[in-house]
Amino acid sequence: MDTGTAPKPARPKRFLSGVQPSGKLHLGNYFGAIKQHIELQHEGDCFYFIADYHALTTVEDAARRRASELNQKKPDRAATLRENTRDVALDYLALGLDPEKTVFYRQSDVPEVCELAWILSTVTNMGLLERAVSYKEKVEKGIDASVGLFTYPVLMAADILIVRSHVVPVGKDQVQHLEMTRDIAVKFNEAAGKPVFPLPTPRLDKESKVPGTDGQKMSKSYGNTIEIFAEGKPLEKKILKEIVTSSTPLGQPLDPDTCNVFALYSLFASDQEKADLAADYRSGKIGYGTSKKLLLEKITAYFEAARQKRKELAANPDYVEEVLRRGAQRARAEVQQTMSLVREAVGMKPQTVG
Ligand code: ADP
Numbered sequence: 031m032d033t034g035t036a037p038k039p040a041r042p043k044r045f046l047s048g049v050q051p052s053g054k055l056h057l058g059n060y061f062g063a064i065k066q067h068i069e070l071q072h073e074g075d076c077f078y079f080i081a082d083y084h085a086l087t088t089v090e091d092a093a094r095r096r097a098s099e100l101n102q103k104k105p106d107r108a109a110t111l112r113e114n115t116r117d118v119a120l121d122y123l124a125l126g127l128d129p130e131k132t133v134f135y136r137q138s139d140v141p142e143v144c145e146l147a148w149i150l151s152t153v154t155n156m157g158l159l160e161r162a163v164s165y166k167e168k169v170e171k172g173i174d175a176s177v178g179l180f181t182y183p184v185l186m187a188a189d190i191l192i193v194r195s196h197v198v199p200v201g202k203d204q205v206q207h208l209e210m211t212r213d214i215a216v217k218f219n220e221a222a223g224k225p226v227f228p229l230p231t232p233r234l235d236k237e238s239k240v241p242g243t244d245g246q247k248m249s250k251s252y253g254n255t256i257e258i259f260a261e262g263k264p265l266e267k268k269i270l271k272e273i274v275t276s277s278t279p280l281g282q283p284l285d286p287d288t289c290n291v292f293a294l295y296s297l298f299a300s301d302q303e304k305a306d307l308a309a310d311y312r313s314g315k316i317g318y319g320t321s322k323k324l325l326l327e328k329i330t331a332y333f334e335a336a337r338q339k340r341k342e343l344a345a346n347p348d349y350v351e352e353v354l355r356r357g358a359q360r361a362r363a364e365v366q367q368t369m370s371l372v373r374e375a376v377g378m379k380p381q382t383v384g
């Protein structure tokens with residue numbers, strides 16, 4: 031037997047994150063989440079999924095938005111979910127998700143998460159869920175307070191724990207859900223008398239607040255987004271007409287630190303470009319019309335290759351379906367191992383098929 035002293039290679043870190051298919055992805059989603067997801071592919075094993083079970087909790091809202099965009103009288107929930115799911119898949123693949131490296135799947139193709147969510151719900155305190163800020167915020171916004179919306183954090187815990195992930199890249203708004211996941215995992219491990227689940231940690235995204243066209247945080251629900259894949263006239267209109275600026279007359283100095291155009295430009299520009307534009311603002315040499323044009327050029331160039339790729343992918347829906355099918359196969363192989371441990375730990379038999 032080899033008793034050599036060579037250290038064992040460290041197990042690669044496992045990252046997991048989910049994105050809800052709840053509408054067109056925007057620059058806030060890109061700089062706040064997607065960009066980091068893509069970069070992490072080089073740092074460990076990544077599991078990324080399209081959270082369509084989660085999106086069912088707010089699909090009525092998304093369907094209403096879609097109906098108003100399409101001038102339809104009646105919102106169509108199923109068509110909305112289908113289309114939004116397809117859009118997220120296309121967006122991620124076009125923006126650089128590598129389906130050979132990363133396990134990329136649709137949540138509903140891995141129904142074991144619902145089984146685990148049920149089992150976890152039996153060790154989850156009502157009090158824990160009642161403290162969830164995101165639930166309260168959604169209800170305040172007018173979303174129906176369904177049981178599904180209330181137990182959303184348990185399903186999210188199941189997503190994370192079922193692949194036994196270590197690190198979950200998310201935005202600030204999701205940190206409380208991660209704390210709940212850890213709480214639930216501890217409860218389960220204690221009840222099982224063994225560490226079935228590792229305790230996952232959040233990894234905070236760098237850009238936590240990309241401003242929208244009105245200066246508030248960019249968000250679908252505020253109607254202030256700039257979509258990643260907007261182009262041509264609609265993109266021009268967004269940038270040149272809809273970004274709100276101060277009413278300082280042309281020729282007067284402008285303040286880069288409070289300007290939405292400048293904040294958005296900074297996401298794309300090098301340090302030197304940012305310093306140059308800031309100097310032009312302060313000297314009064316430049317007006318908002320010109321800085322908006324600079325921003326428009328940056329956005330157009332930055333996403334040019336991804337836009338091209340997205341068009342090619344959109345013309346090949348079978349390929350996209352195949353990617354998701356293979357991703358689900360790989361995810362299921364992993365989650366079934368977890369579910370055997372879980373079922374055994376609670377006194378059930380492992381699942382046998384056939
Ligand atoms: P929306 O507010 O448009 O509904 P989501 O809540 O679906 O967006 O956002 C998904 C993820 O995208 C968030 O967890 C966060 O990481 C990121 N995100 C969304 N909007 C922004 C923003 N304006 N700035 C930074 N990150 C954002």
Ligand code: TRP
Pocket residue numbers: 046047048049050081084185186189190198199200204
């Ligand atoms: N709740 C997340 C959001 O709204 C999406 C999500 C669902 C998720 N399950 C997850 C994120 C698991 C990270 C891990 O953005």
